[in-house]
Amino acid sequence: MxxxxxxxxxxxxxxxxxxxxxxxxxxxxxxxxxxxxxxxxxxxxxxxxxxxxxxxxxxxxxxxxxxxxxxxxxxxxxxxxxxxxxxxxxxxxxxxxxxxxxxxxxGTVVVTGAVPGPGVRSASGTLTGVLPAVPWLRDATHVLVADDRRRLWLVRTAEAAGEPVELTAPWSAGRLTLAGTPGEALGGPGAYEDLLATARTAFAGLQAGVCAGSLARAVEHTNAREQFGRPLAARQGVQLRAADAYMDTEAIRVTAYEAAWRRDEGLPYVTHSLTAAWWASEAGQRVVHTGQHLHGGAGADLGHPVHRHFLWGRQLDAYLGGGGEVLQELGESIVDGEAGA
CATH class of the missing domain: 1.10.540.10 (Acyl-CoA dehydrogenase/oxidase, N-terminal domain)
Structure with a gap:
């Protein structure tokens, strides 16, 4: 590697x-x-x-x-x-x-995704179902949707019903209603699995940056903030929390790099994308909690920059599926692979 x-x-x-x-x-x-x-x-x-x-x-x-x-x-x-x-x-x-x-x-065409798309059914090139929260739907001209048979369809947002919804993070999201909406088939066998693994890897990389930004703000704050004549960063408890957050961030980064590199090299990478997603979900929420905690009371201020990292980190945790669910899928994937071998 x-x-x-x-x-x-x-x-x-x-x-x-x-x-x-x-x-x-x-x-x-x-x-x-x-x-x-x-x-x-x-x-x-x-x-x-x-x-x-x-x-x-x-x-x-x-x-x-x-x-x-x-x-x-x-x-x-x-x-x-x-x-x-x-x-x-x-x-x-x-x-x-x-x-x-x-x-x-x-940038004149903006595509977002509803993958997986639970409850979406397809028949004769039309789609039916409701997707309650699609990130960046308000910006999108097209949405890539997966039906209940794991086939991919490209839908024009102008031909579907959408309304704004708010997520934990400010992701310009919307509710998408498909009622006999025409869809354009994309790809064949294996396209869904590849797309899902690609998305997990990419959003794990995004989480690595969110965590790095949160930690950088915490380091800057604890070095500048003094208590009893000493910077907060001089305290062992603060150093240990920051060190743990740094290691978690590096784990997210390196697993995302590995999965991405393997895809680019044409190597199997689905289980690696799940590993990256698990680290991004499980460790990501720990890091953004630490970043907020090390800011003390300022971290609870909704208008403080570090609070955005907290919101993004929690949103990415949910978007990737949550640590427990991702870990279960990873375990099942490993078992299936061993059985096939």
Whole structure:
């Protein structure tokens, strides 16, 4: 395994860090409320970062999503790259790729995902069901939906009924109602499993950044804040909590890197994506709790920047399925693999 970024991956991550750092400020995040930052999204697409994922692969995307997570930037970057660009590149027909990929690259086409989509039924190319909370639905032109037989369908949001809903994190979410809504089939056997593993890996990378950002804020706060004439960071209890959070963050990062690298190399990676998802879910919520706790009373302030990391960390925990459920699926996957071997 070699997780050393290529020159192209490193350059994309560096550019992403600069754009997110410059534009995803506390003031802009406050002004965006629970919606997305349209100006930041335009800047990312103009810089070619969405299009770059086709060349940098999943590992390159994970590196860029780390930078998004550090600043909790409110843009549909992860969703449109995973459910749009990577899904179409891997499983779309030549006609679908020609028609949709240019718009995804320049940001005029935004794809989000409802995968898995419990209760969605398909018949003769139409879909029926209700998806109560689809992240970034309010930004999306298309939604990638999985039916109850694990087939993928691309749905235009203009042809479905959607209404805003609020999640724990400000992910511009909505409720999607499908009532005989036309869907466009995407991919064949194995596409659902590959997409789900790709999404888990990417969002684990996003969680690594969220945790790194939370911890960085906690370190800055505890070094600046003094109690009885000494910085809080000088206290052993604070150091131990921060050290545990650092190790958890590194575990999320390295497991996400491994899963992404294996996908890019064409190696089996489903169980590795589950491992990354488990660390992101289980350890992620520990880290953001620590980040908030080390801020003391300030961490409970809903307007404090560290509170955004807490909300994102808890939302990603839920989005990835929760540690217990992911661990059960990982165990079953290992047992099934051993039985097949």
């Amino acid at each position: 070699d997780f050393t970024p290529t020159g192209e991956q490193a350059a994309a991550a560096e550019l992403a860090a600069r754009i997110f750092g410059d534009l995803s400020t506390h003031e802009r995040l406050s002004a965006a409320g629970t919606g997305s930052d349209a100006g930041l999204w335009k800047e990312l697409c103009s810089a070619g970062l969405v299009a770059a994922v086709a060349d940098t692969g999943l590992l390159g995307l994970v590196l860029m999503l780390e930078e998004q997570g550090r600043t909790t930037a409110q843009v549909p970057f992860a969703a449109s790259c995973v459910y749009g660009l990577l899904a179409l590149t891997a499983h779309g027909s030549p006609e679908q790729r020609e028609r949709l990929l240019p718009g995804i690259a320049d």
